[in-house]
Amino acid sequence: MDTSATGTAFPRRELTDGDDWAVRYVRSYLVLRMVVGVFGILLPVIMIMGEWLVLRGGVRVRGSLSAYYHSSMRDLFVATLAVTGVLLATYLAAEPRTREFWYSLIAGVAVLGVAFLPTERPGLLDGAARCGSTPMPSGCSPAQQQFGEETTATLHFACAAIFILSLARISSLFARDAARHRARGIAVVQRICSGIIVVAVVGVVAGELLDLELWRITPLYAGEVVSVWAFGISWLLASRDLTGRLAHPRP
Known part of the structure; x- marks a missing residue:
């Protein structure tokens, strides 16, 4: 999708031509990129508002975003x-030799691990049965019971x-x-987003x-929220930049 690699540009007239099958695929790609950024920005909001509006569990900021696995928002969190x-993991499959592909693939596999390998159940009392014991304690996932x-x-x-x-x-x-x-x-804002994520981890x-x-x-909850928001802004900005580059190619 990087037009600089071939020395050609995607003509603006084609990008706006909804009858061209190639244009429809390009638009689909751009929408997928945008969705990744939207998910990053909305995740913390969805978790909090979901308990309040949908499941009526009361507004509660937890110790981490990962702790929502052990809440009424588990299904939405994992999904x-x-x-x-x-x-x-898949959005740059056509460019497997680029560093962006490999870092995106690593990030995708890692976040799947975050989803399916949950953190410890919050609020356990001393002496409470841990996952892996028999019979299986309440709230344990299959992975927790196995490992x-x-x-x-x-x-x-x-x-x-x-x-x-x-x-x-x-x-x-x-x-x-x-x-x-x-x-x-855009380059400056992207560097700021990258720096914010690193600073959040250090924090x-x-x-x-x-x-x-x-x-x-x-600190864990704050750092996670700041990181995913910076990530979401970065991806939305990259999507906007790519859309503009395709619609208005520069010589």
Whole structure:
């Protein structure tokens, strides 16, 4: 989809021609890219508002986004991450030799791990039965019962770290691509998004070590929300940049 690779540009008249099958496929690709960004921005909002509006579970900010797996929003949480993971892993399948493809593939596989390898159940009392014991405690997933609650949680956070750091790298690649196409403003914003994600990860580590909490918001929750919002903005901006580049090719 990078027109610079072939030295040709997708003509504007074709991009607006809804009767051309090639145009329909290009539009589908652009919509998929946009959906990834929208999911990133809406995920925290959907989790909170879903409990309040749909399932009437009351508004409650949890210790992390991952904790919504163990809530009434479990199905929507897993579905959103699963769709995001599949889109990330496949959307650049036609460009397997690019670094953006590999980082996107890694991010997609990692977020699938986040979805299907849940974190520990929150609010467990001392001495409570852990997943993996017999009979199976309430609220355990098959993965937790098979591998144990702590092991599954360790794998979950490893996948989450790989996912978030891969997103930071993808944003930096978006910045490089925008700069190459002389979209300097977009390149600057993409670098900012990449930096925000990295800073958020550092903030999570520091906040957890110092046991900080702000108005019942944990460093982990804040860092996750900031990261996925920066990721969503980055992808929406990249989609807008690519759409404009295809519709208005530069010499």
